[in-house]
Amino acid sequence: MKPQNHDAAGITMMEILVVIVIITGLALVSAPVVFTSRKAPDRTEALNNIKQVGMMLSDFEADYGKFPDDETAEEVRRKTKTEFKLTGQYSNDYFRQMLAGGSGKSEKPFWCKTAQSPKKPDDVFSIPAKALEAGEVGFSYIMASPTRGQSVSDEPSRPVVVTPSYRFQPDWTFDPEAFAGKAIVLRLDNRATPMQIREDNRKVSTNTGKTLGDTGENTPWGKVMTPYLRAPEPRGGK
Secondary structure, eight states: OOOOOBOTTOOBHHHHHHHHHHHHHHHHHHHHHHHHHHHHHHHHHHHHHHHHHHHHHHHHHHHHSSSSOHHHHHHHHHHHOOOSOOSSSSHHHHHHHHHHHTSOOOSGGGOOOBTTBOSOOOOOOSSGGGTTOTTSOOOEEEESSSSOOOOTTSOTTOEEEEEOBGGGOSSSOBOTTTTTTEEEEEETTOOEEEEEBOTTTOOBBOTTSOBTTOOBTTSTTBTTOOOEEEOOOOGGGO
C-alpha cells in the first residue's frame, strides 16, 4: 500500500477537505445568528417607538373619547382648525390626528426602519403637506372598522398598531426581512411584543393557531368584529 501524499507542511488532502467541511458548517450555523444580531437594533427601535405611539393613543382617547377615526377627525378639526389631512387610505392619515390634536409632539415615534421607510422623518410638520409624509411612517394602524377606531375599553388583547406590513399592503401580510422574521405588535393594553411571521404566507401567528387578522372563535376579535388594517403610505404612493 502506497503512503499518503503530503504537502510541504505534512497535511494530507483528506485533512484539508475535512477542515473545509468544518468551516462551511460553522458558517451555515452562525449565519442566522449574525443576521438576527444585525437586525436587533432596528427591532429594538421599533419596540420603543411603538410603545410611544401607544401612550399617544391613550392621551388622544382621554381628549377625544377613542382612538383616531373618521368621527374624531371632525372633532380635531373643530377644536384645532387644523388643515392636516386626518382621514384617508393610510395609517399616516389617522396618525396625523395625534399631531394635530396635541397628544403627539414629534413625527419620530411613528417611524421604524422597513424596506418602504428606510430614512427617518425630518420631524417637520408645521406645514400640512410636511406632516407625516409618505415614507415617514413605519407602523400600520388597526381600526375596528373602516371608519371606527378602537378604545382601551375594548378587549385588551386586540392589536392596534403593527409593523412591518409587507410592501405596505393592507392585507395582513408582513415582511420577514425587516426584523429577523418577527412582527412588532402593540395591543390595547399597551403590551408591545415581537411575534413570529409565518414563512408560507407572511401572516403573523398567534398562540391559538390563528393569524393576527383572523376573526371568529379563539381570536380577540370574536365573531362579530371585522378589523381593518391601514398600512403606511410608501414613497411615491405605491
